[in-house]
Amino acid sequence: MDLRELRYFESTYELESISAAAKHCFVSQPSISAAIQNLESYLGEALFIRHARGVTPTDAGHRLYPLSQQLTHQARSIKQVFQNKSAVKPFRLGVVPALGAARMSHLLKEIIDSVDGLELTLVDSEKRQCDARIISDNMVKPNEAFLPFWRDEFMMALPPGHPLSYKNELALNDLDGLNFILRGPSFVTRTLMNAMAPLDIKMVNRARIRTVEYAVELVAAGVGAAMVPNHPSFFNTQKLALLPIKDMKFERIIGLGYPMDIDIDRVLQSVINVCEVNQVAK
Numbered sequence: 542m543d544l545r546e547l548r549y550f551e552s553t554y555e556l557e558s559i560s561a562a563a564k565h566c567f568v569s570q571p572s573i574s575a576a577i578q579n580l581e582s583y584l585g586e587a588l589f590i591r592h593a594r595g596v597t598p599t600d601a602g603h604r605l606y607p608l609s610q611q612l613t614h615q616a617r618s619i620k621q622v623f624q625n626k627s628a629v630k631p632f633r634l635g636v637v638p639a640l641g642a643a644r645m646s647h648l649l650k651e652i653i654d655s656v657d658g659l660e661l662t663l664v665d666s667e668k669r670q671c672d673a674r675i676i677s678d679n680m681v682k683p684n685e686a687f688l689p690f691w692r693d694e695f696m697m698a699l700p701p702g703h704p705l706s707y708k709n710e711l712a713l714n715d716l717d718g719l720n721f722i723l724r725g726p727s728f729v730t731r732t733l734m735n736a737m738a739p740l741d742i743k744m745v746n747r748a749r750i751r752t753v754e755y756a757v758e759l760v761a762a763g764v765g766a767a768m769v770p771n772h773p774s775f776f777n778t779q780k781l782a783l784l785p786i787k788d789m790k791f792e793r794i795i796g797l798g799y800p801m802d803i804d805i806d807r808v809l810q811s812v813i814n815v816c817e818v819n820q821v822a823k
Contacts, residue, residue, distance in 0.1 A: 542583045544616050546576040547609040550588065553577060554606050555643065558595035558773035565647050567818050580605075594780065595773050630658050630808050635666030635674035639724065639753050640795060644691075644774035645675075648819060655811040673799040673812055679728060685798040688813060690820040693770035695729045695791035696783040698756070700763040706782035713786065717742045720765030723749045724756050729768050729791045736789065757781065 552562035553573060563570045581588050586601035598606070634652075636645070653659050666674040674685075681687045697716075699706040705715055713736060721744035724730060737743070747765040750756060753775050756767040760781055768791065769775060771783050797816040799809060 542580060544613060546580050547613055549573050549576040550580055550602075551606065551609055551613065552647075553589065553596060554598055554602060556595075556773055557597065561595075561773045564819065628658050629660050630656055631660045631662065632656075632673075632808050632812070633662045633664050633669070633671040634812070635669065635671035635676070636663050637666050637674075637676050637680065638751055639727075640675065641753055641770070641772065641774045644772065647774075648675075648815070651815045651819070652812055655815050656808050659808065673797055673809060675795065676798050677728070678794040678796060681798055684801055686801050687796050687798050688816050688820075689794045689796035690816045691795040693772060693793045693795065695768050695793070696771045696785050697766055698760045698769045699766050699782045699784065700760055701781065703766070703782070705766075705784070708784060710785050710787050713737055713740060713742055713789075716744050716786075719744045720747045721745060722747060722756050722759050722765045722767040724751065724753065724767060724769075725749065727768070729793065732791065733768060733786070733789070 549562060549566055549568075549572070552565050553559055556562050556565065559570055559573050559577075563573045566573065577588060584601065584605070587599050588602040588605060589596035589598055634649075649661065649663075653661055664671050666676055666680070674680075678687065678689065697711055705711060705719075708715070716737065723746045745765075748759055750759070753769050756769055757775055759765065760767050760769075769783070770793075797813065799805075799813070805813070
């Protein structure tokens, strides 16, 4: 058992997905699987239950997680004690809402760790001046370079046991009268509404919110359905039916926007490098 294996275990535990943990740790899926198998062999107990949508921690996994955190946090503290203090390097990063707190926290940690002395400030990407922005591709300004690194596919999340949840896909007619959680502003929702309008199909808005996390929890509580990204970081505590809508595809590309007409300094270059490593959109 070593610290690297424990870090891989922690990422898998937090994201409930070996593939997502591999992306977060910048390694291959077999590396994550091998680390978990080594830990399970060392401890003599299974740490996760594998299934089609990811993994679920066992009782042993739940017991190991806080102990693992103690060890890895202590290791990071030891390193920090022996590092020379660096000059503070402020960096203002614009962020659009609804990117997922869990996923964003991992990315932001990688950015902070990439520059000694970095002081990161998050601001509204549309209302505040910033050094770079994490935005969707439809928000790129003419004077911005854009590095895509995430691709989200949106699907309809249905409450547990909902009659439509047992279908393989939804037709637009299935949505007529469906209780719906409206998340806005959302290009995906507007596109869906525009497709439904000529057919006189109307869903029943039960709630209006801004974040995906709230949408997922409200769907799980049975309030209604919602269009959400099919990404494991949004479903750490909930297992919901996610269905595509027939003949329609809803995607958004998330990336880093930064000014074209400036010299890229070391801090911005480090942010670009982190985003390139996280790149999954082609």
